[in-house]
Amino acid sequence: MSHDHHDERPRLTPEQIADALNPPAGRNGGDLVVETLQGLGATTVFGLPGQHALGMFDALRRSSLTYIGLRVENNAGFAADAYGRITGEVAPLLLSTGPGALTSLAALQEAAAASAPVLAISSQIPTAGLGGGRHGYLHELRDQKASFRDVVKSVHTVRTASQIPSAIAAAWESALTAPHGPVWIEIPQDVLLAETTVPVVSAMDATPRELYARPELTAVAADLLSKAERPAIIAGGGVVRSDASGKLLALAEKLDAPVVTTFGGKGAFPWEHPLSLQSWLEDRYTTDFLESADVLLVIGSGLGELSSNYHTFAPRGRVIQIEADAGKLESNHPALGIHADAREALADLLEAVDRREDPSAPERVRTVLEAVRERIAAQELTLEQRLIASVREALPDASPSFWDMTILAYWAWSAFDARHPNTMHSAQGAGGLGYGFPAALGAAAADRTRPVLAVSGDGGAMYSIAELATARQYDLPVTWLIVDDGGYGILREYMTGAFGEATATELTRPDFVALAESFGVPAIRTTPESLTADLAASLAAPGPSVVVLPALLRMFEPTHL
Numbered sequence: 197m198s199h200d201h202h203d204e205r206p207r208l209t210p211e212q213i214a215d216a217l218n219p220p221a222g223r224n225g226g227d228l229v230v231e232t233l234q235g236l237g238a239t240t241v242f243g244l245p246g247q248h249a250l251g252m253f254d255a256l257r258r259s260s261l262t263y264i265g266l267r268v269e270n271n272a273g274f275a276a277d278a279y280g281r282i283t284g285e286v287a288p289l290l291l292s293t294g295p296g297a298l299t300s301l302a303a304l305q306e307a308a309a310a311s312a313p314v315l316a317i318s319s320q321i322p323t324a325g326l327g328g329g330r331h332g333y334l335h336e337l338r339d340q341k342a343s344f345r346d347v348v349k350s351v352h353t354v355r356t357a358s359q360i361p362s363a364i365a366a367a368w369e370s371a372l373t374a375p376h377g378p379v380w381i382e383i384p385q386d387v388l389l390a391e392t393t394v395p396v397v398s399a400m401d402a403t404p405r406e407l408y409a410r411p412e413l414t415a416v417a418a419d420l421l422s423k424a425e426r427p428a429i430i431a432g433g434g435v436v437r438s439d440a441s442g443k444l445l446a447l448a449e450k451l452d453a454p455v456v457t458t459f460g461g462k463g464a465f466p467w468e469h470p471l472s473l474q475s476w477l478e479d480r481y482t483t484d485f486l487e488s489a490d491v492l493l494v495i496g497s498g499l500g501e502l503s504s505n506y507h508t509f510a511p512r513g514r515v516i517q518i519e520a521d522a523g524k525l526e527s528n529h530p531a532l533g534i535h536a537d538a539r540e541a542l543a544d545l546l547e548a549v550d551r552r553e554d555p556s557a558p559e560r561v562r563t564v565l566e567a568v569r570e571r572i573a574a575q576e577l578t579l580e581q582r583l584i585a586s587v588r589e590a591l592p593d594a595s596p597s598f599w600d601m602t603i604l605a606y607w608a609w610s611a612f613d614a615r616h617p618n619t620m621h622s623a624q625g626a627g628g629l630g631y632g633f634p635a636a637l638g639a640a641a642a643d644r645t646r647p648v649l650a651v652s653g654d655g656g657a658m659y660s661i662a663e664l665a666t667a668r669q670y671d672l673p674v675t676w677l678i679v680d681d682g683g684y685g686i687l688r689e690y691m692t693g694a695f696g697e698a699t700a701t702e703l704t705r706p707d708f709v710a711l712a713e714s715f716g717v718p719a720i721r722t723t724p725e726s727l728t729a730d731l732a733a734s735l736a737a738p739g740p741s742v743v744v745l746p747a748l749l750r751m752f753e754p755t756h757l
Contacts, residue, residue, distance in 0.1 A: 246292020273303025294335030309625025434496015630659025
């Protein structure tokens, strides 16, 4: 897209002019919302209706948008988050005022932390009630948008119907500007319900500007990398989101530089590649190797808590950090900070670096991975390793997987081979419970041609049980693996380690198989021995399914303490 695309004036055909002069009767503010979403290219919307938002939901009936309605607003937010991650497109999320809106906050925090483009459109009390007076409207908040301002990228308030298209277009562009993220629009009930003579919204352009690296910084980075003796690369979620995996591979091979992917960057680099250090970031052998690099290129990562082995990582060489989120530049380590989208910056670097050959690089990578393997092997965690291998064997290579905050997911961050970019996702951005299943539903709504896997513990699963109804209603091809250990397993481990015993971690839970079947969702209880076959069969069957694995899992020993 050219740099001057904002100057290209849209033109109407004679037919469109005639339509504009004679808009159909019976349209309201809600129609302007759905027309604008369609004009911007939306095809699917998520949400949950409420009294103030009914104008918006009624207008869906008159549109070609596909609506996926979830049972809890937070789960609708997780579904939209996953849709945005999988497609790279904006995921509209339609919400009601007050409690409905606020219930989505945890999901929007995850979308913000993971840079997922979610466009939350909420209703608001009638215009007469705005401004913080205490009128006693149902759902009234003194300042609803204040609750969202700390979480989302941008906030937009509409007060008249004519403001709707522009507000949605501005929010859309904000959501898709690197780094992607959630945005918030609120529209009063009376504006959504009032008839309007504003012409039908035609196609709209809200394409964000590209975020290019400054060329003088690229020149310095290329010089450092070309002359490095022991370069290494940390690839984060920004590489996946900007679809830059191919460019990362080309650069790593041109420099003979070993690559480790962060947990958010899973799949950004081929797992079995001779230069792949995989994802063992919570391992001291990996941390030591990265510290010893004389030039470390960090792309699309802020080197946060998990990526830095709980802030024990202390690089000794020069760090080059390419990051689209300006707030993350040098936030944890001094670096040559380059504010740019990963894809554009990698393209520039690829042209600018000299080829360097280092026949010892694959051997050094092998040495680290063998040391990691030996450390894990010494802890006798064969059950956990077998389960990760079983899930990998059962899951088709191109199928996405969504992992809740559960012990098997913590293993997967380090040990799971995501064979394609943008196929493995978790809630490790904000770290809230209940992400896996509703997120998988959102991904399945984006692409029904391949099965999707969700992985939860029994504690996290209880956050999302209601969405079994959603899975059934829309016949979404999601298989939900629930690892049932009778409580909040990771918290049980943390508390036992810290205090000698655990409090508030043990849970009474339902018979998950019978519960799933009560929703009309086929379910099976499996064992570690039969997991591969049972999971593969469930994934191959059409529609939703549940696989329950009773198992008590342990984490590998941390290396940061």
